[in-house]
Amino acid sequence: MMTDETQTEISVEALKAGDRAEFARLVDLASAPIYRLGLKMLGNPQDAEDVLQNTFLKALQSLGNFEGRSSPLTWLYRIAINEALMLIRRQKPQVEIAEEPQDEESNLPTPVQLTDWCCLPESDFLTTESKRALDAAILKLPEKLRVVFLLRDIEGMSIQETSEALGLTETAVKTRLLRARLNLREQLSSYFTERLIEEREK
Amino acid sequence: MRHQHKQECNELLGSISEYVDGSLHEELCRELEHHLSECEDCRVVVNTMKKTIELYQTDAPKDGLPVDVRQRLYKTLHLDDLLHTTH
Numbered sequence: 160m161m162t163d164e165t166q167t168e169i170s171v172e173a174l175k176a177g178d179r180a181e182f183a184r185l186v187d188l189a190s191a192p193i194y195r196l197g198l199k200m201l202g203n204p205q206d207a208e209d210v211l212q213n214t215f216l217k218a219l220q221s222l223g224n225f226e227g228r229s230s231p232l233t234w235l236y237r238i239a240i241n242e243a244l245m246l247i248r249r250q251k252p253q254v255e256i257a258e259e260p261q262d263e264e265s266n267l268p269t270p271v272q273l274t275d276w277c278c279l280p281e282s283d284f285l286t287t288e289s290k291r292a293l294d295a296a297i298l299k300l301p302e303k304l305r306v307v308f309l310l311r312d313i314e315g316m317s318i319q320e321t322s323e324a325l326g327l328t329e330t331a332v333k334t335r336l337l338r339a340r341l342n343l344r345e346q347l348s349s350y351f352t353e354r355l356i357e358e359r360e361k
Numbered sequence: 362m363r364h365q366h367k368q369e370c371n372e373l374l375g376s377i378s379e380y381v382d383g384s385l386h387e388e389l390c391r392e393l394e395h396h397l398s399e400c401e402d403c404r405v406v407v408n409t410m411k412k413t414i415e416l417y418q419t420d421a422p423k424d425g426l427p428v429d430v431r432q433r434l435y436k437t438l439h440l441d442d443l444l445h446t447t448h
């Protein structure tokens with residue numbers, strides 16, 4: 160995923176000293192994943208770009224407080240996630256009322272959809288409609304589960320990195336990840352079971 | 362016969378995410394695999410969960426930032442003069 164010019168680690172010292180070229184390097188290292196995160200969190204390019212710009216503006220402002228205990232990328236992720244959540248709250252204040260996902264493993268939702276749709280032809284998974292169903296399912300996830308799923312399963316961060324970026328315990332990350340996966344599995348199962356029925360009717 | 366398994370199914374549900382990641386504790390892993398060998402429902406849940414994750418991972422675009430988005434970002438950050446020096 161990394162290109163040659165991003166191989167060398169970003170120097171936190173240079174960033175703090177106001178080295179603009181180093182900051183530009185950080186921008187090029189981090190902007191693509193942050194933009195993708197914004198796209199999946201908010202579902203549209205305009206909001207994703209707002210999150211992207213605000214993230215780096217905030218980063219510039221708070222560079223002085225950055226202690227370098229986590230990597231600059233993790234630090235930026237944390238800012239970006241806060242920006243995205245703030246934007247969601249501003250757009251849909253009623254979402255806030257939604258109950259907090261429990262971080263315990265108790266009361267997990269019992270799986271409802273029990274059809275195995277994995278055997279569908281591979282081409283059925285690649286249609287524009289299927290891709291749209293995938294995106295729509297993510298947007299239906301409670302935002303606190305969504306962000307864990309995005310970091311862990313889409314961006315490929317480890318449980319530990321995800322917990323650092325979100326300021327959560329690893330146990331909480333694991334439980335939210337499980338809940339997110341169960342939720343998405345239900346949604347995709349509903350969608351692809353219908354495809355399966357169509358397939359059999361052909 | 363399926364309903365007789367339900368209690369055990371629910372108890373093992375908390376483990377399937379780590380199982381799918383291959384990070385489940387060995388003992389629990391054996392227990393779960395034993396259960397899977399005789400519980401069709403849980404096999405389906407594990408299979409479709411794996412497939413769900415796989416679909417999202419293959420669907421994820423790994424391409425870079427759109428050129429115009431990058432330009433506007435550099436402008437906002439007053440880094441325009443550095444725009445040409447990188448790719």
Ligand SMILES: [Zn+2]
Nearest residue numbers: 366370400403
């Ligand atoms: Zn079972």
